[in-house]
Amino acid sequence: MADDKEPKPPSPEPPARAAGEGAAVPPAAKPEAAKPAAPPAAPAPPAAGAAPPAASAPAPPAPPKADPLKEPVPSRAIDLMRQALPDALLEVTYHAGQALVRVPPLRLLEVLRFLRDHADLRFDYLSNLTGMHWPKKERPLEVVYHLYSIPRRHRLTVKIDLAEGEAAPSVTGLWPTADWHEREAFDLFGIGFAGHPDLRRILMPDEWSGHPLRKEYPLEGNPGDHVQYRDVGTAEHVYRYDKAAIRGFGWKKEVEKTGTGKG
């Protein structure tokens, strides 16, 4: 199709067609549609000036092709936050219709209080709070807050990231339910929460060392961890048993990586 038009120097038309096709056909066909438009520009010097900008014109619509899952959804919460606290929004992302806001840790309480108390938002229900560990990032720890509003029926995810050893502000003052969630994040990730009334381990034994959900923590625990809690045979015996069981599952690589036991 584009070959018929090739000899014609008047450039506006072919790129316009290419742009039209690019918008109509599925994204996969787009690179092909854009390519034939470019070659005619090379033999005809006068059109060369016009063609490159025209060829680059179809490029901007390319980002929307990205992923239907990442498409933004209208969110009253984000609109209002943009108005009231524009500098607190570091990043807004979407996945499958769910909005996620990243805020600076120092402004977390201010943002959450705004979300909870604003008459149009009323996020009165802290559905979930959890931590995350990204060892390769500069600020490796994250705390995620999943908010829900019972009267308004909408959801929002708020995230902060923390440097190693930095404490997140505790939100127990806003939602008492955060108490155990924060204890769990402390227990499993070693994230501190400043202002928490009673920050102790919750799921692991009190005298446990290490934080199991950190990525460097081996799946089967550190050597010696089991000794006082499992009295079936020696520790060596327990490791050998686990290793055999996991090998049978086809997870040999995993065992070698974590490297617990030698037997």
Place this chain on the structure above:
Amino acid sequence: MFRTEEMEINMGPQHPSTHGVLRLVLQLDGEEIRAMRPVIGYLHRGVEKLCEHRTFPMIEPLTDRLDYVAAISENLGYCGAVEKLMGVQVPPRAQYIRVVLAELQRIASHLLWLGTHALDLGAMTVFFYTFREREIILDLFESFCGARLTYNSMRIGGLYEDVPRGWFDRVRHFLKIFPGRMQEYEDLLTVNRIFVGRTKGVGFLSAEDAVAWGVSGPPLRASGVNYDVRKAIPYSSYEDFEFDVPLGAHGDTYDRYLVRMEEMRQCCRILRQALDRMPDGEVRAKVPKYIKPPAGEIYHVVESPRGEQGFYIVATGGEMPYRMRFRAPSFVNTQALPMLCRGRLMADVVAIIGSIDIVLGDCDR
């Protein structure tokens, strides 16, 4: 001589009425509870850590073992979360069958709760009656997927197989006999003076406290807060069905009992509608053989018999999740126990724990 100091005693982790390995450290003044400290973690199996080392389809059997009393709700929530993450549309027939399974599961779970709750309060008979009906449901599940407790009944993208021939008729038969059986339980408990005396006005939970403490499920609705995930954020085509969300007026143990009883009737309503309108067609969407969701994260919530069951998955484009978090309703509801028990008598603790209906496998993960 009187000794008037307060006493600290342990209830659990092996106390028969704590429904698992829940330990409550009670501070008592005579028989009155001054303070309570729940201690959990005795059943912590590190499922979230384990999930980071399993592929997505391999995680579903693990979800069975969280809330082992209502495994199908966990399956439904987990599969729904992964499907949302991948943008997969489940065929309508599979969605409807999932609703049938989930509602049968809700009835089975409430029946288990009813039997044990009444047993804790000294009414032995109800236990035998409810287990008789629960048995019918477990038989239905067994003929559907071969298991009676940990079902692994769904697959990402739909179901493994359609239901066996005649299965819907058996569900209809159950729906025919169940309302009469419900009447039997009600006759035994609803106006039973001992039961009412043990539960009415006990373990009061106000609506504000319930929301602030994140309580969900029947305890939240018994306090008069209208929040049912099936209505608020419908999933698996719950928006197609007509049903009421029963609400309580006082937020005491007796209201929590009434709400669950009414919920079982509403389950029957949903089941009848689902069976009547059951669509034909495939039961599994086209999903790739190796499931690798795109990088992103999702928080998917379903209404399990115990409350708001959340699934938070962070994927980085691999075949295993980077992070998997289960928002367990039992975990959050247990947190409200000290508030419910303060100032009550020791014997009321048993009634209150029963009315919160926690499963420690869900709580400790």
